[in-house]
Amino acid sequence: MSPLFHRRRAQRTSLLALGALSGDEAAAARDHAETCTACAADLARLRRTLELAALEPVRQAEPPLGVPALLARVNAKLDEAASPTSRFPRRAAWLVPAGALAAGLAAFLMLRPSISTPPTAAPVLVAERSVAVSDEMLGRMERTVTREQTARYLDEAQDLLLTVTAPRPCARQTRRVDVEQEAERSRELLARRAMLVGTGGDDVLSVRPVLRDVEYVLREVASLPSCARERDLQAIQREVSRRNLLMKIDLMTRELKG
Amino acid sequence: MGRLARGDREALGPLMERHYRRLYRLALSYLRDPDDALDAVQEIFVKAYQGAARWDGGSEVGPWLTRIAVNHSIDRYRRGRRRLATETPLDEGEGETDPRMSAETPSPERRVLGREVGERIASALRSLPDRQRAVFVLRHYEEMALEDIARALDMSLGTVKSSLHRAVHRMRERLEALR
Numbered sequence A: 001m002s003p004l005f006h007r008r009r010a011q012r013t014s015l016l017a018l019g020a021l022s023g024d025e026a027a028a029a030r031d032h033a034e035t036c037t038a039c040a041a042d043l044a045r046l047r048r049t050l051e052l053a054a055l056e057p058v059r060q061a062e063p064p065l066g067v068p069a070l071l072a073r074v075n076a077k078l079d080e081a082a083s084p085t086s087r088f089p090r091r092a093a094w095l096v097p098a099g100a101l102a103a104g105l106a107a108f109l110m111l112r113p114s115i116s117t118p119p120t121a122a123p124v125l126v127a128e129r130s131v132a133v134s135d136e137m138l139g140r141m142e143r144t145v146t147r148e149q150t151a152r153y154l155d156e157a158q159d160l161l162l163t164v165t166a167p168r169p170c171a172r173q174t175r176r177v178d179v180e181q182e183a184e185r186s187r188e189l190l191a192r193r194a195m196l197v198g199t200g201g202d203d204v205l206s207v208r209p210v211l212r213d214v215e216y217v218l219r220e221v222a223s224l225p226s227c228a229r230e231r232d233l234q235a236i237q238r239e240v241s242r243r244n245l246l247m248k249i250d251l252m253t254r255e256l257k258g
Numbered sequence B: 001m002g003r004l005a006r007g008d009r010e011a012l013g014p015l016m017e018r019h020y021r022r023l024y025r026l027a028l029s030y031l032r033d034p035d036d037a038l039d040a041v042q043e044i045f046v047k048a049y050q051g052a053a054r055w056d057g058g059s060e061v062g063p064w065l066t067r068i069a070v071n072h073s074i075d076r077y078r079r080g081r082r083r084l085a086t087e088t089p090l091d092e093g094e095g096e097t098d099p100r101m102s103a104e105t106p107s108p109e110r111r112v113l114g115r116e117v118g119e120r121i122a123s124a125l126r127s128l129p130d131r132q133r134a135v136f137v138l139r140h141y142e143e144m145a146l147e148d149i150a151r152a153l154d155m156s157l158g159t160v161k162s163s164l165h166r167a168v169h170r171m172r173e174r175l176e177a178l179r
Helices: A003-017 A023-035 A037-053 A067-082 A095-111 A122-164 A180-195 A202-222 A230-242 A245-257 B009-031 B034-054 B061-086 B108-126 B130-141 B146-153 B157-178
Strands: A176-178 A227-229
Touching: A003 A023, A003 A037, A003 B157, A023 A037, A037 B108, A037 B157, A067 A180, A067 B009, A067 B034, A122 A180, A122 A202, A122 A230, A122 A245, A176 A230, A180 A202, A202 A230, A202 A245, A202 B034, A227 A230, A230 A245, B009 B034, B009 B061, B009 B130, B034 B061, B061 B130, B061 B146, B108 B130, B108 B157, B130 B146, B130 B157, B146 B157
Parallel strands: none
Antiparallel strands: A176 A227
């Protein structure tokens, strides 16, 4: 048997294991495997490998955000890109009037009656320079806003987690605790988290594991019924303490606030 | 897609409904981080909207979006790898798999076992060259037809077949120890 023939057979066995052959090709490969011991063994090993690979958790993973929240994020990005001053992100739109002011000042300097020297190109250069500086400044501003928003979100999440540790008894059911407000507040915070932009950036890289943990716990709280079982709440409390979440939030908010 | 090509943003919603989960899992198989994968999907739809005018009306949307997703995920993955080479990340939860990577809540024993298996599979997948990994994920996880994979990745059918063959054998070598 030539090496090329063997390679083709081996490739066909792999494709058969993957269920990627159809009709005649699949039948021919199966017939061959029945008469070739080595190919049959190869097929069995590949099938076991694929069964194992099928346990990959990614296959069942659900996106952490629903379509409406993702759509809002995509639209925000598109608005930003569509803006005529797309180099200046939408989030720092207040600087556009500042730019206009600088341009107006430059125009005034150019057009004002000359007192001692005639107008030169210098004011235009000043305006150009101010735009360049603004660009850099905008980047800094954007990072600052992201850090502030993230810190505020974490602060509020920490408040909520502290409240959850001291629940009130539920008036409607015995041996249950009232977490209606906490669940509602968690849902609000999760919606806020979904709208936090820029947390994928390198700037807040260190905070991402904490954001992830907070989001996980908030989801747990958000899914509780208004009168929850004590043991469900205790499980959440244990999770908070196992992850050292309150301490981590403290450290991260401090870092974010500089 | 026609509406999207004309700049109608309302058309984004239905497109997302149909492809969001699939693209998210595809991105996650490269990036292994739910936040990263979510950011990637967001960028993928931004790119799809911005590039909709260039979409060939005769072709299917699925493979076209898949191509954007694979290219974007590979780029992002490479950037992340470069960044990780120069930085030491903070504690990622004692090396645990993110709970959002799994749709169910298994028992602690199963979780430990699942984590170990998940990590081994992730490591085996990471060992594949980028394009081989894309072919393997699209076939084995997304169950795409070989012709669609070829269209999505702009490869010949023969290249798809040989890539799959190499990928599955490399996966076997890496996962053999688990059996």
